[in-house]
Every structure is written in structure tokens, then in C-alpha cells.
Amino acid sequence: MADERCGTSSASYYLIEESSDDFDAGDNQEPFVVCQVHPKPLEEMHEGKQPKVAPVECLSQNSIETTANFVGQEAKTFVSPFTGNAPDPHRLAPLELTVWKHLVDTQEDSMPKIGGDLREGLRCQAVRKIMVPFHFQWRFKDQTLHLAVNYFDRYLAASKKSSASYPVAAVAALWAAAKYEEIYPPDIKEWVRLLEDWDKRASLQALYLEEGKLLNELAFKLTVPTxxxxxxxxxxxxxxxxxxxxxxxxxxxxxxxxxxxxxxxxxxxxxxxxxxxxxxxxxxxxxxxxxxxxxxxxxxxxxxxxxxxxxxxxxxxxxxxxxxxQEKQLARARAEQEQQVNEEIALAQKMEARRRIKEDQSRAEAERMEHLKYMVNPMVKKPPVPYDRRGRWP
CATH class of the missing domain: 1.10.472 (Cyclin A; domain 1)
Incomplete structure (x- = not known):
């Protein structure tokens, strides 16, 4: 009989425990899979031979479980999304279970606390007109943009900011997120150029100061779920x-x-x-x-x-x-076009370098043949030694 707390039909649920031997279902057992695993310390796993099959507890409100769903007499199984690098794809990786539980437990802690000077109209304008276009232009990861907006919102909610300082704070948040998440973030000159489009008085020093204020206000809590x-x-x-x-x-x-x-x-x-x-x-x-x-x-x-x-x-x-x-497609097309132009410029520079090398080689060969001619007939008067290519006497 199924447990009434589960709200499921009469079916059995099992847990495939850690074992050095292969699992053998036997002749009278139907092979089916369950993905719910309670991580155990390594000491417990190696104290003795663990049972191959054990019953699994019913679902509870505080546990994240994936079970086999039986429709009629046919077993319908689904794979856990948290498989990770586990050897069995139908089993839950303990590390990913820990990560998921951490994400669920900390999601409210990472949200901005309503207060400070968080004016949503100015905030949305800064995100839409500054952060999103620059995100598309440089083809950042989606996580980078979400982290940047999270930093921006938490910074505004925790401090008093004037409307004129919103662009500087938005660029500083995006800069901090790019340095945290991207492998190759844009150069600092690009960020200053972006900021100058909104504030002609902006400078590199102002951006550095604003980033320092943002990081101090966030207490360097940059690893947050989005x-x-x-x-x-x-x-x-x-x-x-x-x-x-x-x-x-x-x-x-x-x-x-x-x-x-x-x-x-x-x-x-x-x-x-x-x-x-x-x-x-x-x-x-x-x-x-x-x-x-x-x-x-x-x-x-x-x-x-x-x-x-x-x-x-x-x-x-x-x-x-x-x-x-549409903006994403335009940004991708623009980036591909820029990449094509850069490749053409690099190819032209490479061809020019090859042409110069060939010219130097042909000139050196002509000079060598000229000197060989006078070495064969020493009675021929040699011409004066010419200047070299740099205009100096050799």
C-alpha cells in the first residue's frame, strides 16, 4: 500500500545504494530506477557492505526527490536533472543535490531589500538603455547580465543615490559582473567610452570609485543565485x-x-x-x-x-x-560582421608581410649575384659600395 502522505498509487520505490558489485534485479523483479539519494559521509559508505536495494522514504516538503512514476502496469521512469558526472545516469549526484538545496535555501537572501533609493523607473531605464545593449554588443553570458542587475538592484536598495549617478552605478555593476563571470572581459577603455555616452564628465577615476563603493556596499557577496x-x-x-x-x-x-x-x-x-x-x-x-x-x-x-x-x-x-x-540577433550579426572584418584585416596584414619578405629576399639575391660577378673577374672595377636600405653606410 502506498503511503497516504505521498499521494501516489500503490507502487514500490527503491534506492540503489553505493556498491562495488553490479546490480542484479533477479528473475522475479522488474527492473526500474529511482533517482532519490540521501548523501552519506564517506566513513559510513566504507564501514561495511551496504545493501544493494533499500526502501526509500516518502516525499516530504523539505526534500528534493525524483521518483519512478508508474502508469498502469508499465513502469515509466524519468532521469534526474541532477545527474552530473555520476556513473549511473539514473542516480542523483550528491554534489548537485547539495548545490540545488543551496540554491533553494539562499534565493531570498540574494534578492534586494526594498528601501534606499531604488526608484524602479530610473532603474529600468538604466538596465534597458545601458546594461542590456552593452551585454548584447559584447555577447556576454546570460548569467553575467543577471548578476550585474542583481548587484545594481542590491546596491541601489542599500544606499542613497541621485538620479545622475544611476548610469555610473549601472556601468560599475556590469563591469564587476563581467570581471567575475567572463573569461576575457572588455578593456577598461571600453567601459569608460560607454560611460561617456551618458555622462560627459565621467572619467576612469569616477568608475573606479563607484566600483569600490558598490563592492563595499555588497560586502563582496558576488556569488548569488539568479x-x-x-x-x-x-x-x-x-x-x-x-x-x-x-x-x-x-x-x-x-x-x-x-x-x-x-x-x-x-x-x-x-x-x-x-x-x-x-x-x-x-x-x-x-x-x-x-x-x-x-x-x-x-x-x-x-x-x-x-x-x-x-x-x-x-x-x-x-x-x-x-x-x-531581435536585439540578440542584431547583436550576433554585428559581432559576426566585426569578426569577418577583423579576419580580413589580419589576412591583408599577413599578405603584406609575406610580400615584404619576398622583396627583401629577391633584393638580397640580386646583391649576392652582383658581388659574385666581380669575384669571378677581379680585373673589373667594382662600383662604389651603395648605402643600405636605412640610408647608412654599410
């Missing part, structure tokens, strides 16, 4: 539930970017925004499951909990009318 952090986990489970391949889907991240730009991340938890973006994306793509059971297990959020957020994202999508995707 909407992209949750999407990286949930998209894997969503792809498995809907039978999707490895092809990336930009729609959930575009919706997350619209929510970020509109200031939705100030009031809503990032995991809820990521979940609503996945639901709307599945709805737009007409997939068989808009919100799979495994996603509900992982987030503890149902369709009713996310209904208002999905409606908000739908209105944002209708308001933008594909502007976010």
Missing part, C-alpha cells in the same frame, strides 16, 4: 520530461531577460520566475507537458502557484513583441 542558475537545472529536467534533445531553446532565457529588464526580479523569487518562463516556453512550443511532475517535485511549486507569474510574462512578451530576440 534566474539563470535555476534554469540551468530545470531545463535539463524539462528536456527529459518532454523528450527534447540537446538543442538549446532561447525562449526561456529571453523571457527571463524580459522579466529582469522590467524589474520583476525585485519582487519575485528567481526560482519562481525560472519556472514560469519554462511553463510559458512549453506552452508556446506546444509541448506535451507544460509543467512536469518532476519539476513540481524539485521546486515545490504547482501550476496554481505560478499562474500569476505566467500571466505577467505573457504580457511582457506581448509588449516587447520579439524585441529581445
Amino acid at each position: 534566474v539563470i542558475s535555476y534554469l540551468d537545472f530545470l531545463e535539463r529536467l524539462n528536456a527529459q520530461a518532454n523528450g527534447l534533445g540537446d538543442a538549446p531553446d532561447d525562449l526561456p532565457r529571453d523571457l527571463a531577460g524580459m522579466a529582469l529588464e522590467a524589474g520583476l526580479t525585485i519582487h519575485e523569487r528567481p526560482m519562481a520566475i525560472a519556472s514560469a518562463a519554462l511553463i510559458l516556453s512549453n506552452k508556446r512550443r506546444k509541448r506535451r507537458s507544460q509543467w512536469a511532475q518532476a519539476l513540481e517535485y524539485a521546486t515545490k511549486l504547482g501550476n496554481n502557484d505560478l499562474e500569476h507569474l505566467v500571466g505577467t510574462l505573457e504580457r511582457l512578451e506581448a509588449k516587447n513583441k520579439g524585441r529581445w530576440a
Whole structure:
């Protein structure tokens, strides 16, 4: 009999424990898979031979579990999104379980506290006109933009800023996030040039000072979960539930970017925004499951909990009318064009260097042959030694 707390049909759930031997289901057992694992210390794992199969506890509100869902007599299994580098793809990697639990527990701590001088109108204008275009221009990661806006919001919520200082704070936040997340962030001159477009009095010293104030105000707490952090986990489970391949889907991240730009991340938890973006994306793509059971297990959020957020994202999508995707495509085309121009310039420089090397070689060969002619017939009077190519007497 199934436990009444689970709310599931009569089925058995098992845990495949750590063992040095291969698992043998036997002749009378149906092979099925369960992905819920409670991480154990290494000492306990090596104290004695662990049982190969053990019962798994029922789902609770404080545990993140993925179980086998039985439909009729046929076992329907799904893979945990937290497989990581575990040897068995149907088992939960303890490290990823720890990471996911940390993301769930710390999401509210990373949100900006309402207060200070956080004026959402000026904030949204700075994000839309300064941070997003520069993000597309330099083709930053999505995580970089979300981190930058998180730093910006927390900085404004914790300090008193005038409207004139919003552009400097936005550029400083984006600069700090780029140095933290990107492998090759743009040079400091590019950031000063970006800032001068908004404030002619801006200088390199002002940007340095603003970045120092921002980092001190945030107490150097730069590793925070964003909407992209949750999407990286949930998209894997969503792809498995809907039978999707490895092809990336930009729609959930575009919706997350619209929510970020509109200031939705100030009031809503990032995991809820990521979940609503996945639901709307599945709805737009007409997939068989808009919100799979495994996603509900992982987030503890149902369709009713996310209904208002999905409606908000739908209105944002209708308001933008594909502007976010168009800007991304334009930025990509512009970057590809710049890369093509740079490659043509590099090729022209390479050809010019080869031409000069050949000219030098031919000139040296002519001079050598000229000297050989006078060495064969010593009676011929040699011409005066010419100046070298630098205008100096050799």
C-alpha cells in the first residue's frame, strides 16, 4: 500500500545504494530506477557492505526527490536533472543535490531589500538603455547580465543615490559582473567610452570609485543565485520530461531577460520566475507537458502557484513583441560582421608581410649575384659600395 502522505498509487520505490558489485534485479523483479539519494559521509559508505536495494522514504516538503512514476502496469521512469558526472545516469549526484538545496535555501537572501533609493523607473531605464545593449554588443553570458542587475538592484536598495549617478552605478555593476563571470572581459577603455555616452564628465577615476563603493556596499557577496542558475537545472529536467534533445531553446532565457529588464526580479523569487518562463516556453512550443511532475517535485511549486507569474510574462512578451530576440540577433550579426572584418584585416596584414619578405629576399639575391660577378673577374672595377636600405653606410 502506498503511503497516504505521498499521494501516489500503490507502487514500490527503491534506492540503489553505493556498491562495488553490479546490480542484479533477479528473475522475479522488474527492473526500474529511482533517482532519490540521501548523501552519506564517506566513513559510513566504507564501514561495511551496504545493501544493494533499500526502501526509500516518502516525499516530504523539505526534500528534493525524483521518483519512478508508474502508469498502469508499465513502469515509466524519468532521469534526474541532477545527474552530473555520476556513473549511473539514473542516480542523483550528491554534489548537485547539495548545490540545488543551496540554491533553494539562499534565493531570498540574494534578492534586494526594498528601501534606499531604488526608484524602479530610473532603474529600468538604466538596465534597458545601458546594461542590456552593452551585454548584447559584447555577447556576454546570460548569467553575467543577471548578476550585474542583481548587484545594481542590491546596491541601489542599500544606499542613497541621485538620479545622475544611476548610469555610473549601472556601468560599475556590469563591469564587476563581467570581471567575475567572463573569461576575457572588455578593456577598461571600453567601459569608460560607454560611460561617456551618458555622462560627459565621467572619467576612469569616477568608475573606479563607484566600483569600490558598490563592492563595499555588497560586502563582496558576488556569488548569488539568479534566474539563470535555476534554469540551468530545470531545463535539463524539462528536456527529459518532454523528450527534447540537446538543442538549446532561447525562449526561456529571453523571457527571463524580459522579466529582469522590467524589474520583476525585485519582487519575485528567481526560482519562481525560472519556472514560469519554462511553463510559458512549453506552452508556446506546444509541448506535451507544460509543467512536469518532476519539476513540481524539485521546486515545490504547482501550476496554481505560478499562474500569476505566467500571466505577467505573457504580457511582457506581448509588449516587447520579439524585441529581445531581435536585439540578440542584431547583436550576433554585428559581432559576426566585426569578426569577418577583423579576419580580413589580419589576412591583408599577413599578405603584406609575406610580400615584404619576398622583396627583401629577391633584393638580397640580386646583391649576392652582383658581388659574385666581380669575384669571378677581379680585373673589373667594382662600383662604389651603395648605402643600405636605412640610408647608412654599410
